[in-house]
Amino acid sequence: MKSQTLVSLICFILLAAALVAAGCMQSPGGKVTPGPTSLPTSSPVETPGLSTCGFTSCHGLDLACGPDAPQMCTMEYRIGDKCRQHASCDTSGGSCTLVTGPKFIACRSCVEKCQIAAGPDNLAALSCEEKC
Numbered sequence: 001m002k003s004q005t006l007v008s009l010i011c012f013i014l015l016a017a018a019l020v021a022a023g024c025m026q027s028p029g030g031k032v033t034p035g036p037t038s039l040p041t042s043s044p045v046e047t048p049g050l051s052t053c054g055f056t057s058c059h060g061l062d063l064a065c066g067p068d069a070p071q072m073c074t075m076e077y078r079i080g081d082k083c084r085q086h087a088s089c090d091t092s093g094g095s096c097t098l099v100t101g102p103k104f105i106a107c108r109s110c111v112e113k114c115q116i117a118a119g120p121d122n123l124a125a126l127s128c129e130e131k132c
Contacts (some may be wrong), residue, residue, distance in 0.1 A: 053089045053096035061108050065089035065098045079115060079125050082132065083107035107132050 054069030061080035069089075086104035090097050114128035 006111055044117070055087075055089060061111060063087055063098055063100075065096045067096055077126075079107070079122070080111050081122045082129060083111055 047059060052067055052069050053065060056064045056066045056068055056069055056070075058073030059076070059078040059081055061083060063084065083104055086107055087098065087100045090099045110132035111129050114125050114132065118125035
C-alpha cells in the first residue's frame with residue numbers, strides 16, 4: 001500500500017513539473033516572461049494590384065502562376081515535384097507570370113518519359129524520377 005501511494009505521489013510530482021515546464025500552470029502573482037520571437041529579416045515586396053503571386057497548384061508538373069496561390073500545401077510528394085524548384089512566379093512586368101528555364105524543361109521531359117515508361121507503376125516512376 002505504501003509503494004502504491006509513493007508511486008502515485010511521484011507521478012503527480014512529475015505531471016506537475018511537466019505542466020509547469022510547458023507553461024500550463026503558473027504560481028499566483030508570478031511573472032510571465034515572453035519567449036523569444038523571430039522577426040522576419042526582410043518584408044516581402046508587394047507589387048501594386050497583386051497581393052500574392054505564386055503557383056496555383058501545390059504538386060506536379062502542371063504549373064501556372066496567379067494571385068490565388070494556396071496558403072498551405074500538403075507535405076506529400078508527387079511525381080514532378082522535383083522539377084518545381086526550377087520554376088518560379090514573377091511580378092516584375094506588373095502581372096503574375098510563370099518563369100521556367102532550360103533546367104525545368106529538361107527535368108519535365110525526363111519525368112514525363114519516366115511516367116510513360118513506368119505505366120501504372122508509381123514506384124517505378126518515382127525511382128526513375130530520382131535520376132532526372
